[in-house]
Amino acid sequence: MHSKQELKKVHQRILPYIHRTPVLQSSLVNEISETKLFFKCENFQRMGAFKMRGATNAILQLSKEQQKKGVVTHSSGNFAQALSLAAKSIGVPAYIVMPSSAPQVKKDAVKTYGGKITECPPNLKNREETAQQIIRETGASFLHPSNDTNVILGQGTAAIELLTEIEDLEFIVTPVGGGGLIAGTALAAHFFGKNCKTIGAEPFEVDDAYRSLQSGKIEINETTNTIGDGLKTQLGDKNFPIIKEHVSQIIRVEEKEIIEALRLIWERMKIIIEPSSATALAAVLREKEKFRNKKTGIIISGGNVDLKNLPF
Amino acid sequence: MHSKQELKKVHQRILPYIHRTPVLQSSLVNEISETKLFFKCENFQRMGAFKMRGATNAILQLSKEQQKKGVVTHSSGNFAQALSLAAKSIGVPAYIVMPSSAPQVKKDAVKTYGGKITECPPNLKNREETAQQIIRETGASFLHPSNDTNVILGQGTAAIELLTEIEDLEFIVTPVGGGGLIAGTALAAHFFGKNCKTIGAEPFEVDDAYRSLQSGKIEINETTNTIGDGLKTQLGDKNFPIIKEHVSQIIRVEEKEIIEALRLIWERMKIIIEPSSATALAAVLREKEKFRNKKTGIIISGGNVDLKNLPF
Incomplete structure (x- = not known):
């Protein structure tokens, strides 16, 4: 079982490697919501997303012997960049398996952060086999982007910082993708909040987590037609039990609500956030009654967007 | 003549009406530059640009009698919004003369902030006549966006705050449009800096200020073909003497350098800034030798952009 002490230790462990990010408010967005x-x-x-936290914690929890051999993951998203940068900061090799179809901009980002890319044909079976082969050859440790206890605990440190600054939050809302962020946030809210509820925000188009909480088992998405491209993955056996116990609700939102919330944050707050991150504000705007005049924390999960491909 | 004491009073006067904006750093942008x-x-x-400062100071310097009759300006840009919001905050009517051709989004913004719009045919003569007519009818005071001493002093308060936080800046770089921001900044750097030089950044396409410093008289732009749409205006008789005395250099930049600097700030710093604002970083990148390892302040002048019309 987890404890407040354990989460505190995780936070202390990763502090030298991460930014303590600011907590912003907007009187205009407060008025509207x-x-x-x-x-x-x-x-x-660092590298533009919370994933830096979990990746750092997971690498630091490996033995010196394991660290020397390196870490490996298969991802084409933020976790690949996070693992590359965290590994570089700690002085550990990072092997990233990426589908050959991944956009060049994502491959370049991983390279910038020092990750060693191995390309493979674009399907899950090939990605897993390629990762296995790297493990056999190098002895590197596989780290999963969201279904890994040390990753989950690392992701929870954003909420620890938020609750240290704003102690009496009644809700924290996060997007739900693979489940690492919301599981870590829910643990942090449980141990550091004062009766603070954790709520997930998920596009209707990929509502696997919503359905998983309904059915009691991990559901998958048949299609992934959402602008929230960080939210297409499914929950795992490490984070689902935490989500079942500590997440009070998952609110689903329409694609147009995500784009509207995205625009609101860009235009009014002048900050660049990913579409995935906008689901959280979209959920608050959709269920106004629930949040009316309540102090609510929102985890802006990341800001890595392709400026050539905006929904405005 | 101006004094440090006078600038301090301006800052104290407007403080209740403005945000104290943050000073950000980026290790990645530092590395690149x-x-x-x-x-x-x-x-x-507030309202997304420094113009809130000058507008607020100018209104507060009117007598109660004058304030009651209101303020008027002709502008289709940030100053129209700033004057509307400042007037609303202080409880004063604001009359805004806008060309009928101004984009609806700008008219809507002025309305949101409570400004009363009078439309006129789109040329300077009509704008001035319409403003004169409003002055005759209402007794309102005309406020110029950049060539007004109280506006200039108000704009300088951003640099006062910057130099209060980072005392030993060697340079402050600002974009140059109508000259209000750079004149106010130069006064602030003179009185609050420790040998801090003020440098202007201007697109080659609208280099009237650069040419004015060369010739010693106010020059105008024949064409205004720049992405920095806040920088098309010319200097005035109130700010030009200050600029001549206190600005050490104006660096001109190419359009593609502005876009590159804009992209760098959006992508790396995850903040939304106007193209006009990006000229300052573009100038630093263009003259790397000058700024190498020097502590340099950059005034990000604003963040009001049309998300439907981005240069990426």
Whole structure:
């Protein structure tokens, strides 16, 4: 079982490697949402997303022997960049398996952060086999982007910082993708909040987590037609039990609500956030009654967007 | 003559009406520019630009009698919004003369902030006549966006705050449009800096200020083909003498350098700034040798952009 002490240790462990990101407020967005919102800006985190936290914790929890052999993951998103940068900061090799179809901009980002890319044909079976082969050859440790206890605990440190600044939050809302962020946040809210509820925000188009909480088992998405491209993955056996125990609700939002919330934050707060991150504000705006005049924290999960491909 | 005491009073006067905006740093942008940059983020100012400062000071310097009759300006840009919001905050009517051709989004913004719009045919003569007519009818005071001493002093307060936080800046770089911001900044650097030089950044396409400093008289632009749409205006008789005395250099930049600097700030710092604001970083990148390893302040003048019309 987890404890407040354990989470504190995780936070202390990763502190030298991460930014303490600011908590922003906007009187205009508060007026529109009729609530008191506190935005924890992980878009300003190193490499532009909260994933830096979990990746750092997971690498630091390996033995010196394991660290020497390196870490490996298969991802084409923020976790690949996070693992590369965290590994570089700690002085550990990072092997990243990426589908050959991944956009060049993502490959370049991983390279910038020092990750060693191995390309493979674009399907899950090939990605897993390629990762296995790297493990056999190098002895590197596989780290999963969201279904790994040390990753989950690391992601929870954003909420620890938020609750240290704003102690009496009644809600924290996070997007739900693979489940690492919301599981870590829910643990942090449980141990550091004063009766603070954790709520997930998920596009209707990929509502696997919503359905998983309904059915009691991990559901998958048949299609992934959402602008929230960080939210297409499914929950795992490490984070689902935490989510079942500590997440009070998952609110689903329409694609147009995500784009509207995205525009609101860009235009009014002048900060760049990912579409995935906008689901949290979209959920608050959709269920105004629930949040009216309540102090609500929002985890802005990241700010890595392709400026050539905006939905405005 | 101006004095440090006078500038301090201006700052105290407007403080209740403005945000104290943050000063951001980016290790990545520092690496690329090989300098130490401190970004004063007026894109986070109320209504999204530094113009809120000058408008507020100018209104507060009117007599109660004058305030009751209101203020008038002709502008289709940030000053129209700033004057509307400042007037509303202080409880004063604001009359805004706008060309009928102004984009609806700008008219809507002025209305949101409570400004009363009078439309006129789109040329300077009509704008001035319409403003004169409003003055005759209402007794309102005309306030110029940049060539007004109280406006200039108000704009300088952003640099006062920046120099209070980072006392030993060697340079402050601002964009140059109508000259209000750079004149106010230069006064602040003179009185509050420790041998801090003020440098202007101007697109080659609208280099009237550069040419004015060369010739010693106010020059105009024949064409205004720049992405920095806040920089098309010319200097005036109130700010030009200050600029001549206190600005050490104006650096001109290419359009593609502005866009590159804009992209760098959006992508790396995850903040939304106007193209006009990006000229300052573009100037630092263009003259790397000058700024190498020097502590340099950059005034990010604003963040009001049309998301439907981005240069990426």
